[in-house]
Every structure is written in C-alpha cells, then in structure tokens.
Amino acid sequence: MPPKSQPTEKPPPVIPCPKAGCSRTFWTQKDLDRHSVAMHPGTVTLWWNEAVVTVGAITDYPQHFRCSCGREFKDRSASATDYEALESHAFDEFQTHALRTHMVPPHWVPVDAKAEKLGPLVKEFLSKGFSLYDIYGFSAAPVVRRLLICNKCSVLVFAQSAGRHLTEIERRAEHPLDDKFNNKYSPAMLTDLLLKAGVSKADQNRNYRLNGKIPQLPGLPVLDGFRCDRFLAGGVPCSVAFPKESTMNNHAGDDDHDRKLSAGRRHSPCPCQNLLGGGWKATWVIIPNPGYSAISEPSSLTSESKGEHGSTRGLSASRTRRSSLSRKPNLDPDPIRTLFIRIRTIRTRG
Secondary structure, three states: OOOOOOOOOOOOOOEEOOOOOOOOEEOOHHHHHHHHHHHOOOOEEEEEOOEEEEEOOOEOOOOEEEOOOOOEEEOOOOOHHHHHOOOOOHHHHHHHHHHHHOOOOOEEEEOOOOOOOOOHHHHHHHOOOEEEEEEEOEOOOOOEEEEEEEOOOOEEEOHHHHHHHHHOHHHOOOOOOOHHHHOOOOHHHHHHHHHHOOEOOOOOOOOOOEOOOEEOOOOOOOEEEEEEOOEEHHHOEOOOEEOOHHHHHHHOOOOOEOOOOOOOOOEEEEEEEEOOOOOHHHEEEEEOOOOOOOEOOHHHHOOOOOHHHOOOOOOOHHHOOOOOOOOOOEEOOOOOOOOOOOOOOOOOOO
C-alpha cells in the first residue's frame, strides 16, 4: 500500500496590523481590512458651531462615539471574532448621521508645502507645477480630501498616476523630461510618498459630489454648465450639475425626482468645474471669481481614464484663467444649508 500522505501544515500569518500597539497578524489582506474596520475605527469630520470638527472614538472595541451634538453611537460587546465579522459598526452609523445632519459646507484650503512635513522629493515634485488643496464638504465619506492639481495641464492628478503624468509623451510641452529628477524615484516610490502625504488615490466609486456650491478652485477650467432645478422627495433641491445640456436632459427622467414638486421646473445655466469628465459625481457648481472667463464647449475637456489610476487629460494652462492663492479657507459666505443629498456612505480607510 502506498504511504499515507502527511497533512500539510498551514503557514503562519505574515501580514501584520500596521496600527501602533497592535500585535495581530493575518493570512490575507481581506482579513486585515476586516480587523482594521472593526478594531481601529477612524475619525468622523462634521460641521459644528460654524467650524470643522473631527471626532474620534471614545473606545475602539467595542466602538463608542459621541457626536458634538450629544448623540451617542455604541456597539454591543462581542468576542473579537464575532465583532470583526459584523457588516457594520457604530462608526458607520455615526458617519451617516454626520453626513445627513452636520454637513460641512464646501470650501478649499491650499496646502502650504513649506509648513507641512511632506519630504524633499514631494516638495520637488510640487515645484514642477503642481498644487495641493484640502477640499471640504464632500457628500460621501471622506468629507475632506487632499487633491493634487497640475497647474500646467489643468487637470486633477491622482497619487497613483503622478509619476506617469510627468513622462507622458503628449505632455512634453508642459513637462519637459527631467532625467535627473526621474532617476531619483520610481513611479511606485512617488505614489507611496504622495499617499503618505495624504494625497487622494483613485476612488473606485468616483463620487466627488459636494454638499453645495464651492468657490472657484485654481488650476481647473471654468465651464458654462447646467444645474438641475428639480426637487427630490421631501422638497430637497436636486442641484446636480452637468457640463453638457444633453446630459442634463437625460438626467431629467431620474426616478428620484418628485414629479409633483418638480412640475414645470427644468434646469438653469451655472458656472461649474469638472474633475473627471462629465459625470454628475464630479461636476461642481462654483462661486466664480470676479471677472472669470468660462469655456462654453465642455466637450473639449473630456477626461481620459487610464486603468484604475484615473489619470485625466484636459486643457493646457493657457486656456484657463487662474486666481491668486490665499492661505485662508475659501468658504461660501452663504452656503446652501438646507441642501440634502442622497447619501451613499463610502467607507474609505488608509
């Protein structure tokens, strides 16, 4: 008889939890992600007393949060295994509450590269025509995102595509080859450094919709677009924007509109800026700068995604009017505080 095969031993887990003070290890990234979501909840950003407030957990396990308004969100006790298997936690409930009840009014703040500890390579990269902005007021988590804008090409650049953006042949006019700089890093290294600096990575859901109007962002073209004037259920303004009227006409039949309240209402022209090429999830209704100039043909701005990195292409800097930067927050003095948006809570964890 042939000898019986010996059972193979399961290898030990090799993926450590990156949280300081946590000694857990895991076999798969999925297991680590489930553990991080349950045991190491992040913070929630909300608007309270006319200021942006960041609220952390009172206890991580089980999760316990107390909102600035006094409302509490707390999970029941359970074993670590059962707790990590839960589909949602107190963090999710608190995040939804903040998005619905304490919406951050849209505004942006330029990132001071000299004041922040970004590292010499990131600072050298930014000196090649890039600017960082902290954007507040997104309708889906995370509420605050750090976006990288190429001032020379007038496009949004994600962290994963930054290295390729500098070397694309069609961008040689804006970004001449710099072998000395390119030899200092690999694209993967630059991506890692930008992510550590807080720069947003490509969002699979591409939801960059804001809670209302935002002051004009430097570095991106201004378009003559259209804002939906219809209402959602409960009399909530729709306020979706598109750079093309044909796209807005297609949006008119959206089932989410309250047909009785929206009777006779259509859409109206508005200045807007678009990040990702025409979709409502990335078109912003803006408060333009005095004397702004808009582009009336948004078809020339169609962005082009490359794989999962979401690299975009747009107009050259010569075709867009820029405003001078201010280190003070650019905040709508009269934000649409009553604007209620359908919330899709998107958990984004680093």
